[in-house]
Amino acid sequence: MNKTIAEKIFDSHFVDNPSDDIHVIRIDAVFCHEITTPGAITDLAARHKDRVFDPSRIKAVIDHVSPAKDSKTALQGKILRDWTKKHGIKDFFDIGQNGVCHAIFPEKGFVRPGYTIIMGDSHTCTHGAFGAFAAGVGTTDLEVGILKGVCAFHYPVTIKINITGKLGKGVCAKDVILSIIGKIGVNGATDRVIEFTGPVVDEMSMDARMTLCNMAVEAGSTCGICSPDTKTVDYLWDFIKDEYPSKQDALQAFQKFTPDPDAKYEKIIEHDVTSLEPQITFGYKPDHVKNARELSGIKVDQVYIGSCTNGRLEDLRMAAEIIKGKKIAKHLRCIVSPATPKVYMDALEEGIIKTFMEAGVCITNPTCGACLGMSNGVLAEGEICLSTTNRNFNGRMGKGGMVHLASPATAAATAIAGYITQN
Amino acid sequence: MKNFNGKVLFLDRSDINTDEIIPAEYLTEIDKGTLKPHLLESLMLDSFSHISDINGKSIIITRTNFGCGSSREHAPWALEVNGINMVIGESFARIFKQNMFNCGMMAVELSSETIDGLFEQFAGSDTFLETDLDKNILIIKNGKDKNKIPFSISDFNRALVKAGGWVEYADSKY
Numbered sequence: 295m296n297k298t299i300a301e302k303i304f305d306s307h308f309v310d311n312p313s314d315d316i317h318v319i320r321i322d323a324v325f326c327h328e329i330t331t332p333g334a335i336t337d338l339a340a341r342h343k344d345r346v347f348d349p350s351r352i353k354a355v356i357d358h359v360s361p362a363k364d365s366k367t368a369l370q371g372k373i374l375r376d377w378t379k380k381h382g383i384k385d386f387f388d389i390g391q392n393g394v395c396h397a398i399f400p401e402k403g404f405v406r407p408g409y410t411i412i413m414g415d416s417h418t419c420t421h422g423a424f425g426a427f428a429a430g431v432g433t434t435d436l437e438v439g440i441l442k443g444v445c446a447f448h449y450p451v452t453i454k455i456n457i458t459g460k461l462g463k464g465v466c467a468k469d470v471i472l473s474i475i476g477k478i479g480v481n482g483a484t485d486r487v488i489e490f491t492g493p494v495v496d497e498m499s500m501d502a503r504m505t506l507c508n509m510a511v512e513a514g515s516t517c518g519i520c521s522p523d524t525k526t527v528d529y530l531w532d533f534i535k536d537e538y539p540s541k542q543d544a545l546q547a548f549q550k551f552t553p554d555p556d557a558k559y560e561k562i563i564e565h566d567v568t569s570l571e572p573q574i575t576f577g578y579k580p581d582h583v584k585n586a587r588e589l590s591g592i593k594v595d596q597v598y599i600g601s602c603t604n605g606r607l608e609d610l611r612m613a614a615e616i617i618k619g620k621k622i623a624k625h626l627r628c629i630v631s632p633a634t635p636k637v638y639m640d641a642l643e644e645g646i647i648k649t650f651m652e653a654g655v656c657i658t659n660p661t662c663g664a665c666l667g668m669s670n671g672v673l674a675e676g677e678i679c680l681s682t683t684n685r686n687f688n689g690r691m692g693k694g695g696m697v698h699l700a701s702p703a704t705a706a707a708t709a710i711a712g713y714i715t716q717n
Numbered sequence: 718m719k720n721f722n723g724k725v726l727f728l729d730r731s732d733i734n735t736d737e738i739i740p741a742e743y744l745t746e747i748d749k750g751t752l753k754p755h756l757l758e759s760l761m762l763d764s765f766s767h768i769s770d771i772n773g774k775s776i777i778i779t780r781t782n783f784g785c786g787s788s789r790e791h792a793p794w795a796l797e798v799n800g801i802n803m804v805i806g807e808s809f810a811r812i813f814k815q816n817m818f819n820c821g822m823m824a825v826e827l828s829s830e831t832i833d834g835l836f837e838q839f840a841g842s843d844t845f846l847e848t849d850l851d852k853n854i855l856i857i858k859n860g861k862d863k864n865k866i867p868f869s870i871s872d873f874n875r876a877l878v879k880a881g882g883w884v885e886y887a888d889s890k891y
């Protein structure tokens with residue numbers, strides 16, 4: 295035995311090894327969005343290969359720019375829409391039913407422990423929270439995934455990060471992953487899978503585990519993975535209850551994809567979070583991380599709460615608790631993008647949206663929006679944004695804009711104060 | 718299979734990144750052809766003109782770490798639509814290299830001594846290169862000199878090149 299989760303998944307999906315370290319594996323689900331998929335669609339057509347391997351295993355969404363902001367983004371959406379129609383791809387989420395890909399696909403039950411998933415999007419690693427191997431790929435790999443349902447990877451080498459201790463009040467999964475990236479660096483896990491284990495991960499909700507796995511790629515990792523457990527089963531139960539007689543049976547089936555006790559890791563990193571404080575980035579790389587209080591007092595122009603990292607219900611709840619009954623600072627704008635329509639509806643029912651609106655927050659429809667600086671909150675040159683997203687690259691949210699990454703709690707506290715502060 | 722013979726463009730610099738190869742502002746383009754006039758538009762290299770220097774060239778010879786930075790596959794595409802199917806250098810960024818072979822193109826690594834030698838002997842002259850993929854030999858020549866240089870690529874990458882890229886390879890095999 296002695297296998298890691300990724301090794302078990304690779305071995306159960308083996309198709310071919312065309313050269314020693316390369317494994318071609320069968321792909322269970324190919325996810326598509328409107329920015330990277332149209333290039334694959336038009337190339338397949340140009341090669342007279344306008345086919346799909348299995349329409350039921352392809353899921354598509356318009357999420358990056360929604361609704362379209364100009365003719366080019368409208369065309370990208372149209373190509374995706376027309377293609378799903380032509381090939382009978384039923385799981386397509388158009389404007390109105392759409393949300394951020396890495397939030398809506400798990401929510402619809404499209405991810406299962408042991409699955410292999412690819413998408414032309416680097417944060418596909420988010421779905422590893424369910425014990426799946428999920429990786430972002432280039433356009434040609436996406437194209438082959440669509441056509442044949444296979445993809446080639448280096449056989450996985452895994453780093454285990456054992457997260458121990460107890461999280462303090464107001465400290466959450468975002469702070470944990472920022473502290474890990476700060477420790478191992480943006481190249482710390484390049485071409486490696488990260489297995490997140492330990493009591494802190496066991497305690498985390500599925501929303502929190504998704505936040506954790508989402509930023510694995512910011513350390514260069516192909517995929518971050520959590521072991522499937524009862525929380526995984528509870529989250530998925532509505533979608534799988536016809537497949538298993540009981541939750542216990544489902545758990546047993548999923549536990550095929552837990553690591554063996556003697557699994558071989560390239561490295562094991564112990565990460566104690568007992569005295570961890572809220573974290574924040576200060577530079578243009580996600581490993582430029584400090585304690586948030588070290589940046590306190592910096593005046594902020596915009597606070598953004600949303601994205602595939604922190605746009606889920608738990609994130610919005612965390613922010614609303616802090617904002618409730620208060621007003622956001624006068625000189626600042628705060629934008630909240632619920633990641634999916636369900637998150638939006640649940641937030642409405644819980645009164646979270648009302649809390650935000652009474653405080654003067656702008657609520658957008660579910661979309662990636664400002665996260666990649668294409669719409670819904672692009673920064674002006676010289677502006678500073680505290681954001682719950684995952685990339686602080688130079689110009690990411692608008693040319694000449696500065697982005698500080700932090701948790702929804704730090705974002706909410708900052709929105710009230712007007713300058714960087716922790717809750 | 719693509720063509721790996723033709724005139725050589727020498728780019729005497731290391732760490733040429735994918736933003737220099739094709740700037741981010743062209744990423745919303747769907748048709749690869751629209752990338753054509755913008756190849757190497759932002760290259761920081763003295764006396765290089767992307768308009769006149771690229772014209773008619775089929776192969777690039779450069780230094781180390783070509784294709785670093787963003788993973789965009791638009792970089793190989795911008796080369797491809799300009800008829801450049803092969804880049805020869807001392808080393809490449811990992812994703813760029815795989816993207817090249819995925820597109821049925823070649824990224825060939827040679828030792829630093831060999832690259833130095835090629836720059837000394839051929840840069841600045843009208844240089845032509847031929848690839849013998851079966852014998853693993855590059856034949857490089859100008860008016861007065863002719864060199865034969867052995868090279869190696871992995872079996873998987875060779876299969877991708879022969880098949881014309883990962884799409885064709887996978888479609889015929891799986």
Ligand code: SF4
Nearest residue numbers: 417601602662665666
């Ligand atoms: S929310 Fe941001 S990081 Fe996530 S998929 Fe959208 S653009 Fe990418």
